Amino acid sequence: MTVGLGVDWAIEWLQLSARKMSEHRVELIELDRAIGDSDHGENMDRGFKAVLEKIAEAAPDTPGAALKLAAMALMSKVGGAAGPLYGTAYLRASTALGLLEDVDAAALAAALEAARDGIVARGKAEPGDKTMVDAWTPAVEAANEAVALGADAVAVLAAAAEAAEVGAVTTDPLIARKGRASYLGERSAGHRDPGAVSTALLLRAAATAAGFPDGEQA
Amino acid sequence: MTVGLGVDWAIEWLQLSARKMSEHRVELIELDRAIGDSDHGENMDRGFKAVLEKIAEAAPDTPGAALKLAAMALMSKVGGAAGPLYGTAYLRASTALGLLEDVDAAALAAALEAARDGIVARGKAEPGDKTMVDAWTPAVEAANEAVALGADAVAVLAAAAEAAEVGAVTTDPLIARKGRASYLGERSAGHRDPGAVSTALLLRAAATAAGFPDGEQA
Amino acid sequence: MKKLINDPRAVVDESLEGFGLAHADILEVHANPAFVVRKGAPVAGKVALVSGGGSGHEPLHAGFVGHGMLDAAVPGAVFTSPTPDQIIPATEAVDSGAGVVHIVKNYTGDVLNFETAAELSQAEGISVRTVLVDDDVAVQDSLYTAGRRGVGGTVLVEKIAGAAAVRGDTLDAVTGVAESVVRNVRTMGVALSGCTVPHAGVPSFELAEDEIEIGIGIHGEPGRHRIPMEDADGITARLLEPVVEDLGIGKGERALLFVNGMGGTPLSELYIVYRRAAQLLGEKGITVERSLVGNYVTSLEMQGCSISVLRLDDELVELWDAPVHTAALRWGM
Amino acid sequence: MKKLINDPRAVVDESLEGFGLAHADILEVHANPAFVVRKGAPVAGKVALVSGGGSGHEPLHAGFVGHGMLDAAVPGAVFTSPTPDQIIPATEAVDSGAGVVHIVKNYTGDVLNFETAAELSQAEGISVRTVLVDDDVAVQDSLYTAGRRGVGGTVLVEKIAGAAAVRGDTLDAVTGVAESVVRNVRTMGVALSGCTVPHAGVPSFELAEDEIEIGIGIHGEPGRHRIPMEDADGITARLLEPVVEDLGIGKGERALLFVNGMGGTPLSELYIVYRRAAQLLGEKGITVERSLVGNYVTSLEMQGCSISVLRLDDELVELWDAPVHTAALRWGM
Numbered sequence A, B: 001m002t003v004g005l006g007v008d009w010a011i012e013w014l015q016l017s018a019r020k021m022s023e024h025r026v027e028l029i030e031l032d033r034a035i036g037d038s039d040h041g042e043n044m045d046r047g048f049k050a051v052l053e054k055i056a057e058a059a060p061d062t063p064g065a066a067l068k069l070a071a072m073a074l075m076s077k078v079g080g081a082a083g084p085l086y087g088t089a090y091l092r093a094s095t096a097l098g099l100l101e102d103v104d105a106a107a108l109a110a111a112l113e114a115a116r117d118g119i120v121a122r123g124k125a126e127p128g129d130k131t132m133v134d135a136w137t138p139a140v141e142a143a144n145e146a147v148a149l150g151a152d153a154v155a156v157l158a159a160a161a162e163a164a165e166v167g168a169v170t171t172d173p174l175i176a177r178k179g180r181a182s183y184l185g186e187r188s189a190g191h192r193d194p195g196a197v198s199t200a201l202l203l204r205a206a207a208t209a210a211g212f213p214d215g216e217q218a
Numbered sequence C, D: 001m002k003k004l005i006n007d008p009r010a011v012v013d014e015s016l017e018g019f020g021l022a023h024a025d026i027l028e029v030h031a032n033p034a035f036v037v038r039k040g041a042p043v044a045g046k047v048a049l050v051s052g053g054g055s056g057h058e059p060l061h062a063g064f065v066g067h068g069m070l071d072a073a074v075p076g077a078v079f080t081s082p083t084p085d086q087i088i089p090a091t092e093a094v095d096s097g098a099g100v101v102h103i104v105k106n107y108t109g110d111v112l113n114f115e116t117a118a119e120l121s122q123a124e125g126i127s128v129r130t131v132l133v134d135d136d137v138a139v140q141d142s143l144y145t146a147g148r149r150g151v152g153g154t155v156l157v158e159k160i161a162g163a164a165a166v167r168g169d170t171l172d173a174v175t176g177v178a179e180s181v182v183r184n185v186r187t188m189g190v191a192l193s194g195c196t197v198p199h200a201g202v203p204s205f206e207l208a209e210d211e212i213e214i215g216i217g218i219h220g221e222p223g224r225h226r227i228p229m230e231d232a233d234g235i236t237a238r239l240l241e242p243v244v245e246d247l248g249i250g251k252g253e254r255a256l257l258f259v260n261g262m263g264g265t266p267l268s269e270l271y272i273v274y275r276r277a278a279q280l281l282g283e284k285g286i287t288v289e290r291s292l293v294g295n296y297v298t299s300l301e302m303q304g305c306s307i308s309v310l311r312l313d314d315e316l317v318e319l320w321d322a323p324v325h326t327a328a329l330r331w332g333m
């Protein structure tokens, strides 16, 4: 018997992520159209389709291996800003998980933190810059808090997803200082950051894959 | 005392023509837009503005001289198909009038016929080809008939104008075989030929300048 | 329709002025009457080439003035052929005594105005030959009509005849080369949108979101028929097949393939059309030896393209490859 | 929005395929991953230049692959920067051992992807230098933002650095030349209409009949502000003044003036803008010594233009004039 989340969860997460990116493709394009260049949904959809293919080719045997596979696929198929940022995030998370076969709450929170730190290291965005960091940062904080309160892995993911969703909404009034939306200056206010929304969708998929009931699915 | 139309009539005709081309500029553009290239009104307006300038520069002293002046201005400023055709028409009419100071009914009809023949010689269009020839030909016929019936110069012009107006309307159902509208083949049917309409306007201006009451003016 | 212009009636003059400023190294722009002459004209002993037509087709014709192509270009108002009082001084400015070839697109207005100009120039002692370009297969040719239009193929006539003139060909020989290009080139075009003549202010025609015009000319005039929108490969076949058939080109022959943009279509789309056209020619056993892809004979900002095929032989290839230095076409120097 | 395409997801690949067919004499197109390499690469002893970015800006960058300019170009999806797995093999294909300069437009995506590619290529033993182009004065520069965008000036960087590489400059010297072009060029753009990304199917932004966007980039993103439509001379002044001011160019200095079309604007209008820009520079006592007018860095079928001014000195003029032979820019050979 395992106490944490195994490779099946990781694979399920990535597959569900692919489904979500496809379902929300148009929404993410629309968000990006308002303050960017209309491609975020297309990029993420293309990237996660590639992740599915990679998984079908060579089934990974640990959660870390699954995330590494995803990282490589995202880096080589997404392009734009999101590709390297998500690629780095998944790669750092994979490294944090190492060869673990079962991921417990603490390991999960550490992996999320590593992912967020990777994004910040590459993109140099701070919270409040109106980027995916505004979804990742509250997610990491919520995950760490949940661990401190003794939550299990599923609850950690649920807390992270919830916080990321709230974080995405909080980008609405912000004036972008990083990424393509920053060119709009004050005109970027009043729009939600597409990368923050995709982050929330991906973390929600992680919780759902772990068995946490998903409002959108129900 | 003179019995026919003198240089004052000719100048008045050209000035009124310029006014008419300006007033009907948009209408002629619209007609040309449907089956041509949207420039006939612009071309005629530009051309007759140049005629006005020429007249202002050097006042002609016979009707023939006035028409020659107009011919040169039209040839050098209208361009397109209409420029050379009207240029030739006015030149031939001028030649037909020679040095006459007073133009009587017979001389007028002969000048109109010379104008029409010039257009046909240059453009090779036959009646029914959906061109300005479909306004000129009935005008010439009506003028000759009026002369045969003993009409005076004013009545000859009125008859020609009336016939040209009817002629223009008869182009509606025709399929164009000459000019730009011919490229449309059957799609040219159901539209009035812009050159036939400008011809009718110019001949109406000739009658009005000669003192015949103009419905449009009243 | 927004346009980067000042006064709609000043469009041609101001644009020519800018053109002259940008290309002062190779040409001069004359105003009142408007025409463009290459630097160093007349070129001693060389037959000169003059072309012209309505404006709105840029870079045609002024963009092809320079070494190896036109000696002068005569731009009319937008979509309106120029007048003799422009064509005559342009003809005089470039004649070295070896004679002048007028390259005229077959439209009533162009034909008539160039006819008058040629007559008057001849009367002044200049030998003038006229070559009519009528490559548009969308129009049925007939003795009783205005005949076929001159469209995209005009660029190929100007380039190749220009090279023959540089080679030292006589007036009759240059005329002959130009005529042989006319005989061997066919074109057909499609519009995805109309275009707006500045002085008119409204589009020449309107197309619904799912309609295209097949067999258009280059003056914003509607085409032969309107069909539902198709994909690029389908449209390419519709344009190419009549071109190939009318030209009667087939297996074992050599061709130049020219995909011309009408002004508002991205270059990337022209290459998608080129791809399919090249494939189709390949399937017919025709070797595409030379190519040209870009906006060369346009209709203002119209979206769409035309496909031209020129049958090649060794001489035409050599003349095509010969150096040319104009604002819009340049190689070998 | 009608487009001459087949499958929206195949646009880049099919267009590249057609591009490769049309220009097989000077370059090769690789598929999966997609990149374009000049014929004869790597050129022994020569520093190589690689650039890339999202597609939709044609002819940038693939149109500038060839002698005297880029050795390779790496096209991403439409408006999406390419990925390291495209950039790395392109870099490897052109390195002769003399090193490779990556010319990168300053966008987060381009910077990050080229960064990864450069790191991994370095690890494989290739010396890579990166030059960031950030010429767009519409964006306020600041340490706390993504910084200025790379736009029209990129063409000038590629041409001039390419000539330095042909001259035999070392990796550091070519990098230095590219950086000096970046330091001396500024650009600002305007849109009269948005553009439609094929996979999105709706315009990137909508403008009313009497509105224009000032300070746009090249990805269909909205600009800094929206103003009522003005005439060409007014718009030209609005674009040129901040360019001149930011560049700090003035009386007695020499310049290259580049009026770039965004794809859907007729060439004739670009010359109207050029005319006014040249007049304004003249009034300031700045000598326009070189010019470039045309659609070189586009945003699909967007209507609008950008104006770039490059401060010239003898060396830059010499490098600009040096022979170049690419699909979209060619002279001297």
Ligand SMILES: Nc1ncnc2c1ncn2[C@@H]1O[C@H](COP(=O)(O)OP(=O)(O)O)[C@@H](O)[C@H]1O
Binding pocket: A032, A036, A037, A039, A040, A043, A044, A079, A080, A081, A082, A083, A085, A119, A122, A123, A124, A125, A130, A131, A132, A133, A178, A179, A180, A193, A194, A195, A196, D079, D080, D081, D108, D109, D110
């Ligand atoms: N410097 C950055 N740090 C973190 N996230 C960023 C940064 N720049 C952009 N992003 C994220 O990337 C998203 C845009 O991704 P995408 O549209 O795929 O790429 P691109 O902007 O290159 O078109 C933005 O919504 C934002 O969340």
Ligand SMILES: Nc1ncnc2c1ncn2[C@@H]1O[C@H](COP(=O)(O)OP(=O)(O)O)[C@@H](O)[C@H]1O
Binding pocket: B032, B036, B037, B039, B040, B041, B043, B044, B079, B080, B081, B082, B083, B085, B119, B122, B123, B124, B125, B130, B131, B132, B133, B178, B179, B180, B193, B194, B195, B196, C079, C080, C081, C108, C109, C110
């Ligand atoms: N061969 C011809 N013979 C007589 N009239 C003609 C001929 N071709 C054209 N036209 C007339 O010219 C008119 C078009 O003139 P215009 O629009 O100014 O010139 P273009 O057709 O060159 O744009 C037509 O409506 C027609 O009446």
Ligand SMILES: [Mg+2]
Binding pocket: A032, A036, A037, A038, A039, A040, A080, A180
């Ligand atoms: Mg984007």
Ligand SMILES: [Mg+2]
Binding pocket: B032, B036, B037, B038, B039, B040, B080, B180
């Ligand atoms: Mg017309």
Ligand SMILES: [Mg+2]
Binding pocket: B037, B039, B080, B081, C054, C079, C080, C081, C109
């Ligand atoms: Mg016309």
Ligand SMILES: [Mg+2]
Binding pocket: A037, A039, A080, A081, D054, D079, D080, D081, D109
């Ligand atoms: Mg992008």
